[in-house]
Amino acid sequence: MTQYILRRVLQSIPLLFIISFILFNFTNALGDPMAVFAETRNRPSARDREIIMKRLGLDRPLLEQYLIWLVGNDWMPPIEIPTDDGGVRYEQGRRRGVLRGDLGLSFVTRRPSWTRIEERLPWTLVLMIPSYVITVVLAIGIGIFSAVRQYSFWDNLITSLSFFFYSMPIFFIALLSIYIFAVQFRRWGLEPIKWGGTGDGSFGSLLQHMVLPVFCLVAIQLAGYVRFIRSSMLEVLNQDYIRTARAKGLGEPTVVRRHAFKNAALPLVTLIGLDLPFLLAGAVVTERIFAWPGMGRLFIESFERADAPVIMAILMVLSVAVVVFQLLTDIVYTWLDPRIRYS
């Protein structure tokens, strides 16, 4: 097992290098990071521009920039920067590189990219974790309920509803729920549900602002999970050992819970393990609609300003999370299912 884990870790290292190299090429082609300043009053002169490009290291070949991104430039010879009187000034590079835990400075705020992520990540998690937990718990309940009553009225209703919600773009349910619970509620003289932003800082206000986005996220995610659990339950319920369990006189609840669900939950573990890291990415569209200051918004903001270091940092944090969670899923899976042995 240790050997297996070790091999997987070693395999994922080249993968992360491939990912980072491709992404670096793309994010640095996003556009001119100084285009933002061009719109403001103090647009940089050609000379200022040259100096800024030099200090940011943007005048170098892309491959060299990638190496600096990886291992930093604090060990390299100082950068030559032209001064106003026509001379040269030397400036020692201060970047330590990703491999030493430095994700670089944001082009826009000149603060570490990681700080930007640190500010936004909690907000995303506040939204995503509750909605994910509610989704999975509800999905297990509904999925099992539906599977043990296959082709009954309730099963057909649940299946049709899950198809309906599965096909619904999230902006539709978001706009619809805001329209009904906020706009129409006011017209009907009811207390409208507050939405937009995260509230005035108190816990109660935060909870109130979370209601609609969490509702939308659950509604959208639930459908897929219900379908998944229903089909894996159905598969297990047709197995011989279920018939055996029934034949030896076990009650139906025990059969469903102890024998069927335990086995049906195995593929669910994989699904959750593969989906969890993507929660970190936030929900771009939901965060946009509900003005939620999460990772999705950070990505769009950085994207619109061509802030390559921050985009790169977000994407790398995500990729590492995906790789780590894949490994964790595999390990948990062997632990849960003694039939599987990696060698």
Place this chain on the structure above:
Amino acid sequence: MTTQTDQLQGKPAERVLSLDPKQNVKGVSNFARSMRRLRKHRMAIFGAVLLLFIFLYVLIGSLLIPESASIFNDPRRALQPPSAEHPFGTDVIGRDLLARTIYGGQVSLFIGVTAMLVQILVGTAVGLLAGYLGGIVDFLLMRLAEAMLSIPQLFLALIALRIFSDPTRFPDFTFMGRRFSSTMIVIVFVIGLTSWMRVSRIVRSVVLSVREQEYVTAAHSIGASSWRIIFRHVLPNCAAPIIVSATLGVATAILLEAYLGFLGLGVRAPTPTWGNIMGEANSYLDSWFYWFFPAVFIMLTVMGINFLGDGLRDAFDPRSLK
């Protein structure tokens, strides 16, 4: 026994096989059998009918209402709720939303189908290459697929779109008397090239299992070329999973286009799509008709495709032999 006597009498063996087709009950191909199962799949038929209606809507709609109606604007009649004159209301600069959902629908469906074609072509080619060549090619292609799968598709698409949709390089173009934004074509490739990974994995796994079959060895031994083996023996085995992912791929492409349009980063004006109408409508929450109708069309289309795709998956599933 008939075969033996026939052969003894020197008759060609084919005669025995080509019996009267009416008696030849077993001679139904797998594909025909799957199609028969599909026709009995109620949800799939419902999905197909739904799609037919949407198709007819954008097609007949464009015959009844000229394209100019989707462009003509009159700020004096902005954001009017549905009326007899404008059944779906008007948008923020007074364009008729009925006409815009018709012409926007054409573009959305076009993007969905063509992006799916790009996705399937690239995915199949990569899967075949990786599975058939193996070795370092396989390693690199599959790592690339893994790398791209570890980033949310929306992020990938946004980045690719920004890089490749420079309006100065790709000006608007005119086709059949209508002006289109070239971002529409760019988006097809962006969506296609960010969603081929799953198809390539499916194709690769089929190739790997088919490659070991005796009939492939036999084909090799009688001197069949690699191309012949790929097209005659490997690809037909991939047909079922490819058809299923192609169908569902249209739905994901339409949804992705809608999300990009909603964020205001998708297809640019003057070309309407269901997605970018939603993007414009985002700030006019109170005018429900503005966002409601395009969203309903997106939802119905995606739902129809999902129903059909699910039916196809059941129909092609070898375990459901009926």
